[in-house]
Amino acid sequence: MRRTLALAAAFTILPATAAAGADLGDLLDRSREASYSAEQVINCSTPDGVRDAVVSLEQIGGELLVSGEVEVSSGAGGWALVRDGALVDSASVEAGSSDADLTYRVDDGAAHPFLDREAGLYRLYAGDVLRGELIVDSETGALLSVVTYNSDGDVYCERRFIEFDPTPPEASAGTLAATETLESTGGSALPERLGTFERLDLYEDDEGFVFAYYSDGFFSFAVFQTPTVVELTDPGALRLEARVYARSFAPGQVTYSWETRDGGLALVGDLPPDMHPEVLEGLAQPYAPGILGRIWKNLFG
Amino acid sequence: MISAYLDGELTRAEASELFTHFGSCGKCVAEMEGMQKVRTAIRSLPLIELPPGLLGDAEPVVVPLRRNRGFLVGAAAAGVAVVIAVATLLTPTPSALSVDDLNSRFGARVSLDPAFGPAKVVVPDVRDMTE
Numbered sequence: 001m002r003r004t005l006a007l008a009a010a011f012t013i014l015p016a017t018a019a020a021g022a023d024l025g026d027l028l029d030r031s032r033e034a035s036y037s038a039e040q041v042i043n044c045s046t047p048d049g050v051r052d053a054v055v056s057l058e059q060i061g062g063e064l065l066v067s068g069e070v071e072v073s074s075g076a077g078g079w080a081l082v083r084d085g086a087l088v089d090s091a092s093v094e095a096g097s098s099d100a101d102l103t104y105r106v107d108d109g110a111a112h113p114f115l116d117r118e119a120g121l122y123r124l125y126a127g128d129v130l131r132g133e134l135i136v137d138s139e140t141g142a143l144l145s146v147v148t149y150n151s152d153g154d155v156y157c158e159r160r161f162i163e164f165d166p167t168p169p170e171a172s173a174g175t176l177a178a179t180e181t182l183e184s185t186g187g188s189a190l191p192e193r194l195g196t197f198e199r200l201d202l203y204e205d206d207e208g209f210v211f212a213y214y215s216d217g218f219f220s221f222a223v224f225q226t227p228t229v230v231e232l233t234d235p236g237a238l239r240l241e242a243r244v245y246a247r248s249f250a251p252g253q254v255t256y257s258w259e260t261r262d263g264g265l266a267l268v269g270d271l272p273p274d275m276h277p278e279v280l281e282g283l284a285q286p287y288a289p290g291i292l293g294r295i296w297k298n299l300f301g
Numbered sequence: 302m303i304s305a306y307l308d309g310e311l312t313r314a315e316a317s318e319l320f321t322h323f324g325s326c327g328k329c330v331a332e333m334e335g336m337q338k339v340r341t342a343i344r345s346l347p348l349i350e351l352p353p354g355l356l357g358d359a360e361p362v363v364v365p366l367r368r369n370r371g372f373l374v375g376a377a378a379a380g381v382a383v384v385i386a387v388a389t390l391l392t393p394t395p396s397a398l399s400v401d402d403l404n405s406r407f408g409a410r411v412s413l414d415p416a417f418g419p420a421k422v423v424v425p426d427v428r429d430m431t432e
Contacts, residue, residue, distance in 0.1 A: 038419070217415075
């Protein structure tokens, strides 16, 4: 009888321990399942200046609707951008592999009230380097605040709820348009690892591009191998020795694009700027042909 | 025909026909007189001897007309090549993907990520959105 009680007590305590027990996977799983409405401020300090935005969020059933100047619906591998009521762009993919190995250690879970709600503060470390702080709502598991850091301790991006309503939205969060689904394939010239990032999925499209998704368990990015260079609007530049990469920051996201001998490469992700050089150095280098080389390339590819 | 007449290249019959025409075409007569004056003026110019040694001992070289024509054809071809090269440089090659395409595909894959949610909210840069 005593043994049964002990087992029952263990099973009763275990979920609570796991929830507050600094397991990043559990924290993120709970957050994905949460349903709520919120207003979020995104503020990022990038090498090219501040990028910020205020957006409305509705999350239900693993689907997220982001409303601001535009509306973005996403979830379960689908993504749709709506502006002025019209669908501007959409995409759909299938995951082909398991999740990345978690490279982060999570500390604490100390009580940290936020927006007059009970919440816990969790810190993410890569080795001894603080990379993130998550404030998790105790009732719903929603991530009320996420702060990401550069390796020098400076804040890169802060995503903070300024309003939060745990009542599940009445309708489906958004309408994901039916679109052709890209399926994950195997084999590519794109590396299986870039720095601490692991290649999880690879997609090939009839239009002639290859797209790989990388993650380190928290930050993630995609690399696109394209027949021609993707043009960025009003880009800045990152110089790594003699190599020059065009880049553009949006709130919460960076995009790189550069020409290679075989066409173009582009990178889109949420990784902090100090991680960029190591990742970029693992990819094909920028190529700047001379005038004759450019004529030859334009004529014959 | 006037030029041919002045060069003495017309037959008697052709010259007769030309003069018959002159009877009713004052403009043609005036044109012939003008051309005659120019020819007379050119012929009245003094002949100048070239200074000794200007040509040296060089043998005169006769350049066949065919070679000149080849040069002109080559120059024209080079001009066309330059035009094509400039046009090739200036004509932007079509991009297979736009920034929107990158965002949509990345966003779709992110929605399968364990960290998907408020931590992964991405607001597309409106400057980059093309219609």
